[in-house]
Amino acid sequence: MTLEELQETIRSEVGVLLYFSGEHCSVCHALRPKFKEVFDENFPLLKQIYLDAHENLEISAHFQVFSVPTMIVFMDGREFAREGRSVSMHQLTEKLKRPYIMMTE
Template sequence: MANFNEIINKNDTVLIDFSAEWCGPCQTLAPILQEVKEHFQDKLTVIKIDVDRNRALATNFKIQGVPTLLLYKEAAQVWRQSGLLTKSQLIQVIGKYVV
């Protein structure tokens, strides 16, 4: 949890992807997240967290389904969504917070 908080506090805008290896939509989302990261470049940090390997963290954030995305701006959670989103949907949401 200390590393997690450190990342959230150190970076201006952070997108967290709670996922699992066995999750089909998570696998579909992975290349989309890469494209979104490339779109925003150094203005966005993307973190992938495997819920099976990080059960305590997933429980702490009340993750009930994967994929679940959380967006942090200046260490405050500003958006949360479960399920698969398109590249354009993600860019639209994140674009509201990235200057």
């Protein structure tokens, strides 16, 4: 995926989850299934995109991702939430619920 394709996806979708990880990042690999489960259950209309930060340097630099894992949620084409290593799934879910409902109803 190119940066231009990703930007078009962000503009055209209701919402997008970008999850930046690294091949040798054990935290990344542990959190990814949890993010997928939470987003599948609570935010099914958000498009989920998983990227290796090291293989996608242009995209990582554009979104100022300097450490992994980093999760960025876009809603209505704008960055709405950004989380790093220590993320509470409960707090994130609560933060996203109301705007998600407003945008999808």
